[in-house]
Amino acid sequence: xxxxxxxxxxDENRWxxxxxxxxxxxxxxxxxxxxxxxxxxxxxxxxYSSDVSPQPVAGIGTVARFTVNHQAWRPDLTEPYVxxxxxxxxxxxxxxxxxxxxxxxxxxxxxxxxxxxxxxxDDGSVDGVDSVWIPQFTPLPEPEGTS
Numbered sequence: 778x779x780x781x782x783x784x785x786x787x788d789e790n791r792w793x794x795x796x797x798x799x800x801x802x803x804x805x806x807x808x809x810x811x812x813x814x815x816x817x818x819x820x821x822x823x824x825y826s827s828d829v830s831p832q833p834v835a836g837i838g839t840v841a842r843f844t845v846n847h848q849a850w851r852p853d854l855t856e857p858y859v860x861x862x863x864x865x866x867x868x869x870x871x872x873x874x875x876x877x878x879x880x881x882x883x884x885x886x887x888x889x890x891x892x893x894x895x896x897x898x899d900d901g902s903v904d905g906v907d908s909v910w911i912p913q914f915t916p917l918p919e920p921e922g923t924s
Contacts, residue, residue: 782851783898783909789817792831797895797910803831804871813871836893838865838914841872845882857882863891863914879915890917 784794796803805814809826813834821829843861846854859877864870877885878894891914898909 786909789819793817794909796831796833797897797912798908800895801833802836802893802895802912803833804865804867805829806832813865813868815871815873834865834867834871836865836912837917838863838873838891838893840877840885840887840889840891840914841869842887843877843885845885859885861885861891861914873912876913877915878913884916891915892917 784790786794792803805817806812806829807814807821807824807826808828808830810821810824812821812823814822814829817829819829820827841862841864843859845857845859847857849856849858859882860874861877862872862874864872877889877891894913894915895910896913898911
């Protein structure tokens with residue numbers, strides 16, 4: 778993933794960017810009301826509880842919105858490429874802006890079912906300790922009998 782600017786890790790986001798090493802995508806979930814939230818904050822947006830912690834999600838969702846870029850803004854991007862807002866199955870309000878990979882841009886559409894693919898960043902480390910993993914999504918196989 779050469780050319781990608783990697784996130785600055787801190788105590789409030791390290792779990793998100795490094796959980797790919799375990800093959801898991803995580804988001805904050807409130808222990809009091811059960812609400813999911815992203816981006817991470819130390820207090821639940823729904824009930825204002827501080828009982829929030831990273832919890833695994835299945836990594837399956839639906840393309841809610843997308844755009845096809847025809848400009849390579851970074852050296853690691855080959856145009857055209859898709860930037861999408863994926864609504865995760867755990868909560869339709871739990872949305873991650875990401876790339877759709879593994880298919881032609883013309884095959885992406887609103888409502889497309891996708892699954893996460895966690896990719897390690899090229900240098901393996903941001904601060905000399907933790908590897909950063911980038912969540913991207915790829916289409917799920919269509920059920921038999923659909924076209």
